[in-house]
Amino acid sequence: MQLPSSFLTLAVAVPMAFAALMLAFSRWRGVRNIRLQQTLLVTAVTLNLGVALTVLTYTLQGNRIVYQLGLWPAPFGITVVADALTGIMLTSTATLVAVIAPYAFATMDYHRERFGFYPLILFLVMGVNMAFIAGDLFNLYVSFEVMLMSSFVLLTLGGTPNQINGGIRYVLLNLLASLTLLTAAGMAYGTLGTLNFAHLAQRMDEAPLAIRTLLAGLMFIAFGGKAAIFPLFFWLPSSYHTPPPAVTALFGGILTKVGVYTLYRTFPLLFPDLLIQWQTLIFIIAGLTMTIGVLGAFAQPTIRRLLSFHIISQVGYMIMALGVAVTDTRLGLSFGLAAGIIFVVHNMFVKTALMMAGGAVELEMGSGNLSQIGGLVGRQPVLATLFFVAAFSLAGLPPSSGFGGKLSLLQITLGTQNYWIAR
Amino acid sequence: MELSIDLTALMLALVVGCLMGTGTYLILRRGQIRLILGLGLFSHAINLLLFGTGPLTRGQPPVIADKANYLDSVAQMADPLPQALILTAIVISFGMTAFIVVLVSRRDALTGSDVLPGEMAPFLNTLDPFDPSESVAQQLLASADEDYDILQYELDEVYDQAEVALPFHENGNNHEEEME
Numbered sequence: 001m002q003l004p005s006s007f008l009t010l011a012v013a014v015p016m017a018f019a020a021l022m023l024a025f026s027r028w029r030g031v032r033n034i035r036l037q038q039t040l041l042v043t044a045v046t047l048n049l050g051v052a053l054t055v056l057t058y059t060l061q062g063n064r065i066v067y068q069l070g071l072w073p074a075p076f077g078i079t080v081v082a083d084a085l086t087g088i089m090l091t092s093t094a095t096l097v098a099v100i101a102p103y104a105f106a107t108m109d110y111h112r113e114r115f116g117f118y119p120l121i122l123f124l125v126m127g128v129n130m131a132f133i134a135g136d137l138f139n140l141y142v143s144f145e146v147m148l149m150s151s152f153v154l155l156t157l158g159g160t161p162n163q164i165n166g167g168i169r170y171v172l173l174n175l176l177a178s179l180t181l182l183t184a185a186g187m188a189y190g191t192l193g194t195l196n197f198a199h200l201a202q203r204m205d206e207a208p209l210a211i212r213t214l215l216a217g218l219m220f221i222a223f224g225g226k227a228a229i230f231p232l233f234f235w236l237p238s239s240y241h242t243p244p245p246a247v248t249a250l251f252g253g254i255l256t257k258v259g260v261y262t263l264y265r266t267f268p269l270l271f272p273d274l275l276i277q278w279q280t281l282i283f284i285i286a287g288l289t290m291t292i293g294v295l296g297a298f299a300q301p302t303i304r305r306l307l308s309f310h311i312i313s314q315v316g317y318m319i320m321a322l323g324v325a326v327t328d329t330r331l332g333l334s335f336g337l338a339a340g341i342i343f344v345v346h347n348m349f350v351k352t353a354l355m356m357a358g359g360a361v362e363l364e365m366g367s368g369n370l371s372q373i374g375g376l377v378g379r380q381p382v383l384a385t386l387f388f389v390a391a392f393s394l395a396g397l398p399p400s401s402g403f404g405g406k407l408s409l410l411q412i413t414l415g416t417q418n419y420w421i422a423r
Numbered sequence: 424m425e426l427s428i429d430l431t432a433l434m435l436a437l438v439v440g441c442l443m444g445t446g447t448y449l450i451l452r453r454g455q456i457r458l459i460l461g462l463g464l465f466s467h468a469i470n471l472l473l474f475g476t477g478p479l480t481r482g483q484p485p486v487i488a489d490k491a492n493y494l495d496s497v498a499q500m501a502d503p504l505p506q507a508l509i510l511t512a513i514v515i516s517f518g519m520t521a522f523i524v525v526l527v528s529r530r531d532a533l534t535g536s537d538v539l540p541g542e543m544a545p546f547l548n549t550l551d552p553f554d555p556s557e558s559v560a561q562q563l564l565a566s567a568d569e570d571y572d573i574l575q576y577e578l579d580e581v582y583d584q585a586e587v588a589l590p591f592h593e594n595g596n597n598h599e600e601e602m603e
Contacts, residue, residue, distance in 0.1 A: 138508055138511075142511065142515070145515045145519075149518065149519070149522070152522055153522075156526060159529055159533075161530070161533050164526060164529055164530045164533060165530065167526055168455070168523070168526055168527065168530065171519075171522070171523055171526060172450070172458065172462070172523075175462060175519055175523075176450075176465075179465060179466060179469050182469050182473070182512055183469050183472060185473075185508070186469065186472050186473040186476050186505075186508070187472075187476070189473075189476045189504065189505065189508075190475065190476030190477075
């Protein structure tokens with residue numbers, strides 16, 4: 001079956017159209033408008049999941065979808081691309097959003113719903129999907145901004161002091177990361193004369209080492225800042241626990257992984273030789289990210305603070321996969337990244353599950369403070385069990401998805417003789 | 424002609440460097456107004472940097488007047504792509520700046536200080552702005568009148584001193600008492 005390549009634009013068009021519909025009718029029918037918005041959101045996330053699944057099944061057969069917007073030819077027009085990795089990420093995100101939507105219906109307060117919580121979710125999905133399918137550097141920047149802008153508003157919606165305080169740190173560091181990405185785009189255009197990823201990869205071979213190092217460094221800082229790697233993670237633990245649980249679940253599952261995805265997407269494509277050269281550096285960063293993430297998580301007093309800090313250590317594993325993405329033999333290109341991708345998908349689902357369970361615990365017990373929520377098993381045995389199962393998977397115990405993810409990561413790391421990071 | 428183009432490029436590079444340095448310095452300072460100004464300067468620097476990625480021409484707009492011999496004019500005219508990129512970047516940074524200004528002024532209204540409080544978080548005004556009761560709205564409005572005077576905080580340079588918490592302690596405690 002031949003899928004028309006313009007189908008890919010639906011991944012952006014569907015969330016955008018439904019968000020616009022919601023905003024257009026946001027004053028219709030007064031109080032009962034929330035019901036309308038919820039119906040529209042369910043329709044939108046279902047359609048979005050359908051689009052993502054179609055892209056996934058089509059790309060898993062070995063096809064690639066490439067579409068030129070407005071039919072302008074490649075280096076000049078805007079290109080959207082999808083391969084199997086895109087399909088996997090689109091589907092994971094769509095599934096998570098489809099799960100979080102009913103959770104949000106149950107936990108979100110009326111005032112936030114009235115202030116456009118549901119359209120914002122769709123705008124966030126639109127930005128994330130756009131980042132997944134972007135085929136050039138500048139559109140990646142634009143989609144990051146769409147994603148960031150809606151996440152800023154979602155994070156601070158409600159305007160409680162903690163949200164505002166965390167929000168300013170979040171906004172500042174993410175804005176700086178975006179500006180770094182914009183600098184990288186400008187540098188790429190100024191030195192190589194193109195922004196299209198495929199075209200950049202072609203011309204990168206002829207570029208001098210200084211330019212490649214400059215571009216790689218700028219992009220590593222920009223994407224690493226979004227992914228919360230070691231020196232650039234401070235915005236995450238100070239902001240993720242402040243909004244309502246549904247928002248934390250959405251952010252914890254999706255946002256940092258978009259940064260990791262772009263690292264996976266750009267680095268092996270544009271800088272395969274630098275990945276070998278920088279392997280030690282990447283491993284050091286990954287190791288520090290893991291260690292500091294775990295140590296920080298130990299010190300946290302509440303469930304969601306702990307889980308937010310723990311995201312950082314998980315990002316460390318994903319960066320470690322980047323370190324083994326390319327080896328001298330070129331064999332590692334598929335295996336290292338494959339292990340990383342398994343881990344990313346596992347982490348998206350498990351982290352969202354834990355965040356949702358943690359939020360439910362907070363709502364049930366009236367506090368997320370770890371010293372005050374004893375006795376949960378007696379009051380809510382099902383919830384406690386669910387949390388336990390998800391935490392087991394996060395720890396990587398055998399029957400769970402975390403085991404497969406960590407095992408494959410460790411296998412590939414040991415296989416490439418990098419014993420000290422695998423520990 | 425060659426010399427003048429080099430001078431233009433040099434000027435541009437110097438301006439970008441100065442703006443970026445000033446922006447970074449302002450971002451690293453305490454105080455949220457400097458943060459906003461710093462971010463503004465930083466994004467201007469990057470816009471100019473994008474501008475410099477095309478050839479620096481003068482009086483050659485990217486408009487094709489003579490369609491028959493367009494190749495000649497294309498070779499000389501300014502590159503339209505950086506201009507398009509800058510336009511997009513300006514729009515985005517404008518929106519972001521507006522958002523962060525609102526965020527900072529909101530925090531100013533809530534805490535009576537434009538300094539990142541950190542460990543002072545317990546003293547913050549914990550009113551729920553979405554609380555529909557009138558008294559909360561009145562309290563917030565009343566505190567906003569005093570607290571929105573951003574210029575005064577700039578002049579006082581309160582955030583350069585250790586006693587920064589003092590006005591804000593009183594403020595926060597007042598609110599807590601009023602709430603009770």
